[in-house]
Each structure stands twice: as structure tokens, then as C-alpha cells.
Amino acid sequence: MNAIVVRNLTKYFTPSKKEKKKGRARNPSLESRKQGNNSIIRAVDHIDFEVKNGEIFGFLGPNGAGKTTTIRMLTGILKPTNGEILIFGQNFWNNPIKAKQIMGHVPEEANVYMDLTGLENLSFIGELYGISKKERISRAEQLLKKFELFEKRHLKSKKYSKGMKQRLLLCMALMSNPKILFLDEPTSGLDVQSSIIIKKLIKDYNKNGMTIFMTTHDMDVANEMCDRIAIINRGKLIGLDTPENLKKLKQEYQAVDFYFTKEAKESELENLSSVKEVRKIRDYYHIIVHDLNDGICEIIEYIKSKNLKVKKINTYEPHLEEVFLKMVNGGDDY
Amino acid sequence: MMKIEAIEVKNLSKHFFPSMKERKRIRMQQEGSEKGTKNNIIQAVNNINFSVKQGEIFGFLGPNGAGKTTTIRMLTGVLKPTNGSISIYGGNIWKHPIEVKQILGHVPEEANVYMDLTGMQNLYLIGKLYGLSKSERVNRAEQLLKQFELFEKGNLKAKKYSKGMKQRLLLCMALMSNPKILFLDEPTSGLDVKSSRIIKKLIKEYNENGMTIFITTHDMDVANELCHRIAIINQGKIISLDTPDNLKKLTQEYLAIDCHFIDTVNVNEIKELHSIIEVQQNNSLYHIIVKDINVALIELVDFIKTNDLNVKQVSTNEPKLEDAFLKIIERGVEN
Amino acid sequence: MRISKEVFGVKGSKKLGLTVQLRRAAAIAQKDLRIYYNKPPVIVQGIIFPVILFFTFTIGRKIPTPLLISGLMAMVIFLTATSIGPFVFPWETMRKTFERLITCPVSVKTILFGSMLSSFLFGVIFSLVPLVLGIIFFSLQITINFLIILIAMFLAAFVFSSFSLILSAPPTDMPGNIMIFTLLLKFTILFLSPLFMPIRDHPLAWISPLTYFVDIVNVSLGLESAFGHYGILIDFAILSFFGVFFLFLAFMLHKKTLQKRFRN
Numbered sequence: 027m028n029a030i031v032v033r034n035l036t037k038y039f040t041p042s043k044k045e046k047k048k049g050r051a052r053n054p055s056l057e058s059r060k061q062g063n064n065s066i067i068r069a070v071d072h073i074d075f076e077v078k079n080g081e082i083f084g085f086l087g088p089n090g091a092g093k094t095t096t097i098r099m100l101t102g103i104l105k106p107t108n109g110e111i112l113i114f115g116q117n118f119w120n121n122p123i124k125a126k127q128i129m130g131h132v133p134e135e136a137n138v139y140m141d142l143t144g145l146e147n148l149s150f151i152g153e154l155y156g157i158s159k160k161e162r163i164s165r166a167e168q169l170l171k172k173f174e175l176f177e178k179r180h181l182k183s184k185k186y187s188k189g190m191k192q193r194l195l196l197c198m199a200l201m202s203n204p205k206i207l208f209l210d211e212p213t214s215g216l217d218v219q220s221s222i223i224i225k226k227l228i229k230d231y232n233k234n235g236m237t238i239f240m241t242t243h244d245m246d247v248a249n250e251m252c253d254r255i256a257i258i259n260r261g262k263l264i265g266l267d268t269p270e271n272l273k274k275l276k277q278e279y280q281a282v283d284f285y286f287t288k289e290a291k292e293s294e295l296e297n298l299s300s301v302k303e304v305r306k307i308r309d310y311y312h313i314i315v316h317d318l319n320d321g322i323c324e325i326i327e328y329i330k331s332k333n334l335k336v337k338k339i340n341t342y343e344p345h346l347e348e349v350f351l352k353m354v355n356g357g358d359d360y
Numbered sequence: 361m362m363k364i365e366a367i368e369v370k371n372l373s374k375h376f377f378p379s380m381k382e383r384k385r386i387r388m389q390q391e392g393s394e395k396g397t398k399n400n401i402i403q404a405v406n407n408i409n410f411s412v413k414q415g416e417i418f419g420f421l422g423p424n425g426a427g428k429t430t431t432i433r434m435l436t437g438v439l440k441p442t443n444g445s446i447s448i449y450g451g452n453i454w455k456h457p458i459e460v461k462q463i464l465g466h467v468p469e470e471a472n473v474y475m476d477l478t479g480m481q482n483l484y485l486i487g488k489l490y491g492l493s494k495s496e497r498v499n500r501a502e503q504l505l506k507q508f509e510l511f512e513k514g515n516l517k518a519k520k521y522s523k524g525m526k527q528r529l530l531l532c533m534a535l536m537s538n539p540k541i542l543f544l545d546e547p548t549s550g551l552d553v554k555s556s557r558i559i560k561k562l563i564k565e566y567n568e569n570g571m572t573i574f575i576t577t578h579d580m581d582v583a584n585e586l587c588h589r590i591a592i593i594n595q596g597k598i599i600s601l602d603t604p605d606n607l608k609k610l611t612q613e614y615l616a617i618d619c620h621f622i623d624t625v626n627v628n629e630i631k632e633l634h635s636i637i638e639v640q641q642n643n644s645l646y647h648i649i650v651k652d653i654n655v656a657l658i659e660l661v662d663f664i665k666t667n668d669l670n671v672k673q674v675s676t677n678e679p680k681l682e683d684a685f686l687k688i689i690e691r692g693v694e695n
Numbered sequence: 696m697r698i699s700k701e702v703f704g705v706k707g708s709k710k711l712g713l714t715v716q717l718r719r720a721a722a723i724a725q726k727d728l729r730i731y732y733n734k735p736p737v738i739v740q741g742i743i744f745p746v747i748l749f750f751t752f753t754i755g756r757k758i759p760t761p762l763l764i765s766g767l768m769a770m771v772i773f774l775t776a777t778s779i780g781p782f783v784f785p786w787e788t789m790r791k792t793f794e795r796l797i798t799c800p801v802s803v804k805t806i807l808f809g810s811m812l813s814s815f816l817f818g819v820i821f822s823l824v825p826l827v828l829g830i831i832f833f834s835l836q837i838t839i840n841f842l843i844i845l846i847a848m849f850l851a852a853f854v855f856s857s858f859s860l861i862l863s864a865p866p867t868d869m870p871g872n873i874m875i876f877t878l879l880l881k882f883t884i885l886f887l888s889p890l891f892m893p894i895r896d897h898p899l900a901w902i903s904p905l906t907y908f909v910d911i912v913n914v915s916l917g918l919e920s921a922f923g924h925y926g927i928l929i930d931f932a933i934l935s936f937f938g939v940f941f942l943f944l945a946f947m948l949h950k951k952t953l954q955k956r957f958r959n
Contacts, residue, residue: 088552089522187424214550217423217578218682219689243552246581282674287654319670326661335654339617340675347553355554364702376958436798439957449702458716459703461800468798472791476730488722489799491715533795540702 027114029206029237030077030100034109037070037095069095071261072109077206079114082228082238084252084269086245088354092261093241094134097208100239101131113206127155130199134210137195140184144175144194147183148201155202162201169197174223189220196224200231207231209240213247225251245347255346259354269346276349281314281342282322287335294332300324312342364450366541366572367412367435372444374405374430404430406596407444412541417563417573419587419604421580421685427596428576429469432543435574436466448541462490465539469546469576471526475519479510479529482518483536490537497536504532509558524555531559535566542566544575548582560586580682592688600688608679611687615653617660619646620673629667633659647677716805723796723809728816731779731786736874740881741778741821745771752891761916764829765909766891768822772851773905774881776818780810780859781877782870788956789868807860807949811942814856822848840915843927847911850931854904854938860945866955894921904937 070092077083087093098104100111102122111118113125138147145166152162170176173193178186183194192212199207212228213221228251232238242248248255249269257265257272265272279302284290290311292304300320305312315321318341329336378401405427412418422428433439435446437453437460446453453460473482480501487497505511508528513521518529527547534542547563548556563586567573577583583590584604592600592607600607614637627639630648635656638649650656653676664671731737749767758766787793796806826844862877888905889897894913900906900921907930910921920926 088554089524189424211550215546215578218580218685219423221578222686243550243556245553318672319664322671322674323661323665326657329654330658336657337653338676338678339653339657341671341673343673351553351557433794433957438794438797440954451703456703458800458802461798463703464798466795466798468791468794470791472795474726474730474792475790477726481729485722485726486799489719489796489801491719491800 027079028076028112029079029081029114030075030083030239031112031115032073032075032100032109033112035070035073035096035099035106035111036068036108037092037099037104038107039067039069041067068261070099070106070258073258073261073263075256075263075266077237077239078254079237080232080235081253082232082240082251084248084255085239085241085258086243086248086255086350087241087258089243091258091354093258094210096258097131097133097210097239097241101129101208102126127202128205129208130202130204130206131208132192132195132199132210132212134214138183138186138191138198141182143180143182144170144186144197145179147194148197151198151201157202165201165203166197169200172227173197189216192216192220193224196227204236206237206239209238211242212240213242213244221247245345245350249346257350257353265353272349273344273346276344276352279314280316280318280321281312282318282325283310283312283338283340283342284325284336285310285338286329287337290332290334295325295328298324298328310338363414365411365447366414366416366449367410367418367574368447369408369410369435370445370447372405372408372431372434372446373403373442374427374434374439375442376402376404378402403596405434405441405593408593408596408598410591410598410601412572412574413589414572415567415570416588417567417575417586419583419590420574420576420593421578421583421590422576422593423689424578426593428593429545431593432466432468432545432574432576436464436543437461462537463540465534465537465542467527467530467534467542467544467547469549471523471530473518473521473526473529473533476517478515478517479505479521479532480514482529483532486533486536492537500536500538501532504535507562508532524551527551527555528559531562539571541572541574544573546577547575548577548579556582580680580685584681592685594689604681607684607688608681610679611684612679614649615651616647616649616677617653617656618673618675618677619648619660619671620644621646622670622672625667625669630660630663633663635659644672716802717808719799719801720805720809720812723801723806724812724816727779727783727810727813731783731813732817734782736782736870737778740874740878741775741817745774748885756891758891759918760829761913761918762891762893764825764916765912767825767829768848768912769851769888769905769909770885770890771825772818772822772848772908773855773885775821776814776852776855777859777862777877777881778814779817780814780856781862781873783810783813784863785865785867785870785873788866789870793956803949803953804946807946810863811856811860814859815852818852818855819848822852839917843915844912847908847915847931847934850934850938851904851908854908854934854941857938857941857945858904861941861948864945864948864952866952868956904934907931907934907937 073096085093085096095104099106100118102118102125105119113128116125118125139150142150148166148169149162152166157165167176167179170179173196175190175193175197178190183191186194196212209228212224216224225247228238228240240252252269254266254268255272256263267275292306292311295301295304295311295313300316301313301324302316303314305314313321313325326336408431420428420431430439434441435453437457440454448460448464451460474485477485483501483504484497487501492500502511505514508531510525510528510532513525518526521529531547544563547559551559560582563573563575575586587604589601589603590607591598621644625646627641627646630636630639630646633656635651636648636659637651640647648656648660663669745767748770752766753763784793787796797803830839862873862880865873865876867873884903884905887899888903889900889909890905894900894906894910911927911930914920914927920930922929
């Protein structure tokens with residue numbers, strides 16, 4: 027069964043009177059999405075997708091593409107203009123409270139109660155989910171230990187560092203032991219250690235069966251964590267596949283990067299039968315080949331004969347970042 | 361004449377005296393506190409020394425709360441050091457604040473543009489504060505807005521900007537006076553791929569034209585790609601300072617080549633090759649530990665040819681800055 | 696050690712002298728006026744309060760026209776000149792734009808002076824309103840000495856903009872906190888001042904700097920000074936003293952609290 031099914035999901039924003047008067051939708055990233063005379067902003071525009079039970083689903087897109095609007099609709103904060111959302115087969119808006127009971131949400135901006143301690147924040151959330159007092163405390167303490175916050179549990183959360191706040195947010199989302207967890211930019215602005223802790227724990231929870239829906243700008247995080255990735259741009263879904271398949275999609279050629287200990291002659295390399303083209307980039311040679319296996323063998327033979335030495339070698343693989351940029355910008359080169 | 365360093369920092373320290381309330385709290389949980397709390401003083405930055413050369417991109421890395429922002433604030437004349445000296449091209453920022461600040465540009469971590477002014481007005485204000493003439497102000501603002509792809513939105517109030525646009529506007533503001541030294545606190549944090557690429561590209565360009573750049577970041581790829589030298593600070597102390605390549609060497613314990621074969625290969629056969637020490641197999645990936653990359657590659661190619669094998673992927677195993685960073689932070693406590 | 700001219704510009708000291716700092720202070724004042732004139736706390740304290748208080752004080756009482764004008768002018772100039780500063784400082788500390796100003800090549804005094812200038816202009820502009828209204832509605836009944844009134848307005852705007860700097864010294868980053876505190880202080884001063892009544896009828900009037908401004912306006916509208924024959928000179932002297940004293944105190948307080956703004 028699919029954890030989430032989204033059909034035709036759409037959200038239009040009508041600009042305020044003031045904005046209408048000024049004659050334009052003021053959010054620049056939305057500007058091109060307004061609709062002629064009515065100047066309606068199409069934040070999310072007829073998207074369809076499924077999230078399978080137990081997968082980590084990545085939702086990527088540039089700033090202002092509609093990611094947060096989508097998450098807000100999926101978690102019941104915003105009401106869709108159109109379309110339906112099924113959570114484990116149940117229509118979300120038929121019984122939002124029941125649906126929310128099995129969801130956890132970590133929003134982008136740290137919305138903890140700054141004047142409550144870590145423990146109090148968790149206990150409060152537990153109360154809202156109707157967890158008994160005893161269970162609340164034991165569950166909160168268990169989470170705080172897991173996220174390395176236990177020692178700071180009696181500290182007001184305004185004294186927490188950014189990484190600690192982010193971890194507390196995750197604890198809050200996990201208090202109810204949700205079936206689906208929504209994460210909006212879980213590692214943004216965090217230091218390496220906090221990111222590693224968070225990434226590891228997300229993976230752990232996923233292994234134990236939790237479905238995870240996450241957005242991120244960090245392509246390495248997306249590549250490493252997500253089972254499948256959807257790419258949204260200007261309110262429309264422009265791609266949905268596994269990271270591997272997305273990368274393959276944009277692999278237009280096969281190539282090997284060679285780092286030599288001294289300069290090589292590009293023309294001689296180009297004369298090899300299996301080599302198509304040689305590009306010198308900074309301190310390495312990007313060699314495009316007809317066939318990877320033959321190419322490597324031939325180049326190594328050539329190196330042997332010329333007494334060159336290889337320092338490093340890398341078969342070229344498109345980075346998810348490049349794929350993403352190509353899909354979003356239609357090939358703009360940055 | 362001796363060459364003057366762009367920034368020279370000697371014995372720099374910053375201690376914060378906690379408020380009464382905080383003192384009470386610290387006493388309550390003495391063991392849990394992160395920073396050294398001798399006599400309840402919070403030692404945010406503790407006796408650090410370094411110099412930044414003219415024209416380099418200097419990375420300043422460390423975990424949240426390590427003292428990075430406090431250091432930048434001292435270098436830019438916002439916070440007064442408890443101890444030690446800062447020299448900017450030989451000038452003391454606390455003795456000649458106005459002259460020294462005139463050659464600095466600063467992009468703080470949090471977007472502190474004036475939300476109620478347009479992008480253009482923000483730039484004009486900064487131009488005025490740095491004493492640019494009216495024509496200079498107009499030219500430079502236009503040029504920067506174009507360069508950072510904000511020109512069309514120049515007359516929009518900054519509160520209507522997206523996060524990436526605000527960050528680019530901040531950079532424009534810092535560059536208005538064409539500073540000799542640019543301080544960047546987390547320039548790419550939370551930005552989408554396109555915005556961070558534009559920013560990285562322009563940082564490089566300005567540096568190539570001679571600007572000295574001091575940058576903090578949590579993104580190890582950014583640090584690796586941009587910085588000439590990197591200082592790592594933890595708990596208020598600098599625990600390492602070197603080039604990214606040298607830092608990475610710290611974690612390189614052995615040389616290895618990773619191969620993906622399409623066919624299954626007998627591990628023992630590979631092991632018999634001369635320059636190969638050890639082979640670990642993980643599905644189709646063979647992690648081959650070697651004595652010498654070059655010799656091993658040549659041997660491997662012969663091996664592939666004679667056995668008529670097919671490779672899908674070959675790469676030399678390279679240490680990552682992230683691993684080096686974590687290792688340095690961990691061992692830093694001992695040193 | 697002298698700093699290198701090569702790096703910091705040959706024109707160095709001359710280029711960065713007093714006039715330059717004044718020009719930069721003007722830029723800061725311009726920014727304040729442009730951004731903050733329409734912020735709710737400024738409008739409430741600078742415009743709505745004076746109007747409400749005016750009616751509270753005057754409805755149902757028979758007050759001579761000069762006292763009406765002088766009282767209204769004093770109240771408006773006091774409330775408007777102190778409305779921007781205490782809002783701007785915590786606001787900019789919160790938004791981190793204060794840090795931005797500090798990293799610019801301007802001295803702390805320049806920033807303070809810029810902020811003061813905006814309060815000053817705000818006060819002068821708004822206190823012209825009751826004066827003009829007074830002239831329009833009552834001009835046939837009284838003679839007015841404009842020169843003295845204008846000088847007194849500038850002086851009073853100076854005094855109260857310095858006072859607003861004092862109010863903005865606490866290093867908080869929550870505008871709400873400081874607004875409550877300043878409101879309490881401001882109301883106390885208003886009640887200590889002889890607004891819309893003869894100065895002699897108010898026992899504690901001498902404490903408030905507003906009293907002396909009211910007295911000057913009263914005199915230029917044809918009334919007699921409450922402080923004897925040379926009363927107007929005494930008024931100017933005491934107002935100037937208040938101004939210098941407030942300014943000195945404000946600079947001292949800001950110097951003390953400045954660093955505390957950058958703890959977080």
C-alpha cells in the first residue's frame with residue numbers, strides 16, 4: 027500500500043488587494059506563474075505522485091518552487107485548491123485529525139517554544155497527541171538520549187544551538203511515533219556533526235519501517251538518503267525516479283578523468299582509437315571515450331609507453347547536482 | 361620592507377561574563393557545559409593565532425558554537441577582544457576603526473538587509489556610509505546588481521526577495537565599497553543549488569582579481585573547492601591550519617583503487633598481483649588496497665585484458681575533507 | 696603605530712574627518728525616516744497618542760488659546776521626537792542590521808547622531824502641525840513671535856531627541872520590552888508637565904524640561920513668563936542644559952551597553 031497518494035494536487039494563491047493594485051505578484055519566484063487577468067499565483071499546479079510505504083522520498087526544487095506549499099498541504103496546514111491526498115488510502119480532508127495522528131512534521135524554521143525546556147516541549151507535544159503522562163516522560167527521555175540532548179533537557183530551548191534546536195524539532199516530530207515523517211530541510215545550516223547524527227537517525231527510523239518525505243537543497247544528502255526523488259519546479263513536477271536513474275538520464279557520454287604526475291600531450295591522447303575527445307580541466311584530463319573498458323586499457327598502455335604516471339583516476343559519473351540543474355534550468359551552465 | 365599580511369591575529373581571546381541568571385544556571389549544571397568555565401567565564405575564543413595572506417581565500421571551519429562568528433565579529437570591529445591583537449594590513453581596527461573598516465566588507469550569517477528598503481536603496485545606503493560619490497554609487501550598484509542577477513528586482517523591497525536573492529544582495533552590499541578584505545559567514549547556507557553556484561563562482565572571480573577572502577562554512581565541499589588554506593577551530597581554539605590537500609592527507613592511511621566489474625572476479629587472483637596488498641569485495645565493488653597507484657593500474661589493466669573482463673567504474677579512493685575535519689575535531693581535545 | 700597610507704588611502708585622515716562623518720550620519724537619518732515613519736509603534740506614539748491625549752486633557756475645559764497651542768506643541772514635539780529612537784535600536788539589534796552599521800566605517804557617535812537627527816526632524820516636522828493649525832484658526836486673536844517659537848522648537852527637538860537616545864540605550868533585542876518601559880517614563884514626564892494649564896498652578900512643573908518649552912511658546916504667543924521678567928532667557932538656558940546633559944548621558948550609556956548587543 028502506498029503511504030501517500032497525491033492526485034491533481036493544486037494550490038492557487040489569490041494576491042491580496044494591495045498586491046493586485048501594484049499590478050504584479052510580488053513574490054518574484056511566483057511571478058511567472060500568475061494567470062493572466064486574474065493574476066492568480068499557481069504555487070502548486072496539478073501534481074501527481076505516490077510515496078511507497080517504508081521509503082525515503084526526496085522532494086527537491088529551487089527556492090520558491092512549491093516544496094513547502096506541498097508539505098503544508100500534505101500535513102494539513104494549507105487546504106488544497108484542488109486535488110486529493112490519500113494517506114494510507116484514506117482521504118486526508120475527510121478526517122484530518124485521524125490522518126495527523128500518524129504524521130510527524132519537522133518544518134524548515136525552528137518552531138519550538140523558546141521559553142519551554144526541551145523536555146517541556148516534548149511533553150507538550152505528547153499531550154497534544156494524547157499520550158499518557160507516564161509514557162510521555164519515558165518516551166521523551168528516550169528520544170532525548172537518542173538525539174544526544176538528554177543532558178540539556180532542563181535548559182530552555184532558546185539557549186540551544188542551532189543544531190540542538192533542529193534535533194529537538196526531530197524529537198518533537200517523533201514523539202507520537204508517526205508512520206510518516208515530513209522533513210523540510212533537515213540539515214540546512216547545521217555543522218557536520220549535527221548533520222551526521224541527524225542523517226544516521228533518519229536512516230535508522232526508516233529501516234524500522236517509517237516512511238520519510240523530505241526536502242533538501244543538499245544534493246549529496248538527497249543522493250545518499252533517498253530511495254526516490256521528485257523534482258518540482260515552478261509548481262510542476264518535472265521528474266520522479268531513483269537517484270541512479272535520474273543520473274543515468276543525463277549521462278550523455280562515457281569518460282574517465284586522469285590526473286598525471288606531469289603534462290601529457292592532448293593531441294596524442296586524442297589520436298588513440300577509443301578516445302573521442304580530451305579536455306584539460308585544471309590539473310586533470312577529462313577524456314571522453316567510446317567504450318569505457320577499451321578506453322581505460324588503451325590509455326594505460328599509452329601511459330606505460332610514454333613513461334607517464336597516474337596519480338588519480340576517476341570514471342566520470344554525472345553528479346546529482348548537475349542533473350538537477352539541467353532539469354530545472356533547461357541546461358543553463360553555472 | 362617586510363610584506364604586510366592582510367590579517368594578522370595574535371593571542372586573540374574573547375571571554376564573556378555570564379549574566380547573574382546564566383551564572384546560576386552554569387553552577388546548576390557544571391558538568392554539562394561545553395565551553396571552559398573557569399570562574400564561570402565563558403571562553404568563546406581562547407588565545408588564537410593566525411595570519412591571512414594577501415589574496416588568499418582563507419577558510420575558517422568549526423562546529424556550531426566553536427567561536428567562528430565571535431572571531432569574525434572581532435575581526436570586523438563589532439566585538440571588542442578581551443585580549444590579544446588584530447592587525448589589518450598593519451592597522452589596528454580598535455585604534456583606527458574608521459580607516460580600517462573602510463577597506464573591509466562583511467557578509468554576516470543572518471540576512472541583515474533593510475527589509476523595507478529596495479535592493480537599490482540598500483546599496484545606496486551602504487555606498488553613502490562608505491563615502492562613495494553619487495555617480496560612483498549609482499554605477500557600482502547597477503554593476504553589482506547585474507553581476508548578481510538581481511538587476512530586474514532592484515526596485516523591489518528586500519522583504520519580497522527569496523532567500524537566495526537576499527543572500528546575493530548581502531554580497532552586493534559587502535562589495536559596494538570594493539573592499540580589500542571580504543568576510544563571509546556561511547555564504548551558501550540554506551541556498552538552492554543555483555544560488556550557491558552563482559555565489560561560489562563570483563567569490564572565485566573576485567579572489568582572482570586580488571580580493572582577500574575570509575570565509576566560514578559548514579559545507580565541506582565549498583571549503584574544499586574554494587579555500588587555499590583552512591583553519592579549524594573547536595571550543596575556542598585553533599586546532600589545525602593547513603591547505604585542504606594537506607588536511608585530507610591526514611586521513612589517508614593507505615592508497616586504494618575502487619573497481620566495479622561487470623563480471624565476477626576471483627578475489628584471490630587479484631591479490632596475486634605484485635603491487636596489490638589487499639582486496640575487499642562488496643557486491644560488484646572491489647576495494648583494492650595498493651602499494652603504488654600507477655603500477656597497480658598497469659597491472660590491473662593487464663589482468664583485465666588477459667581475463668577478458670569488463671569494468672564499469674574505476675576510481676582512486678580519495679580522502680574527504682569531511683572525514684579529515686571530523687578526525688581533527690575528535691583528536692583536537694588531546695593536543 | 697601609524698597605519699599604512701598605501702593601503703588605507705593617501706587622503707586618509709582628511710577624507711575621513713568630521714564632515715564625512717556628518718554626511719554618513721545624514722545617510723543613517725535618511726534611512727531611519729524612510730523605513731520607520733510608518734511602523735505601528737511610531738505612528739501610535741508619535742501621532743495617535745498626542746491626538747488622544749489632547750482631547751483627554753482639553754475636552755470640557757475652558758482653556759485660553761495660547762495655552763492650548765503651547766500644550767499641544769509641547770506634547771507633539773515630545774512624543775514624536777522620542778518615538779523613533781527607542782524603536783529603531785532594539786529592532787535593528789533583532790534584525791542584525793545594527794551589526795551591519797557597526798561594520799561600516801562609521802563611528803558609534805555617528806550612528807547615535809544619525810538616529811538623533813531622525814528623531815529631531817520627526818519632532819520638528821510634526822510640531823509644525825499644531826502651530827500651523829493654531830495660526831489658521833486663531834491668528835486674528837493673538838500676536839505671534841515666530842522667530843522665538845522656531846528657535847525654541849529646534850532646541851526642544853534637540854533636547855527630546857537626546858532624551859530618546861537615552862531611552863534606546865538598553866541592549867535588548869525585543870522592541871516590545873523597551874516600548875513599555877519608555878511609555879511609562881514618557882507618561883510620567885507628561886503628567887509632571889504643566890500642559891494646558893498655567894505653569895504656576897503645577898507644583899512639580901520645574902522638574903520637567905517640557906515646562907520651559909511651554910513657557911517660551913506662551914511668551915511668544917503673548918502671555919507672561921512664569922519665571923519673571925527674564926524668564927525666557929532662563930527657559931533657554933535650562934533647556935540647553937537639559938539637552939547637553941541628556942546627550943552626554945546618552946553617549947555614556949550607549950558606550951556601556953553597545954557590546955552587549957552582540958551576545959547572540
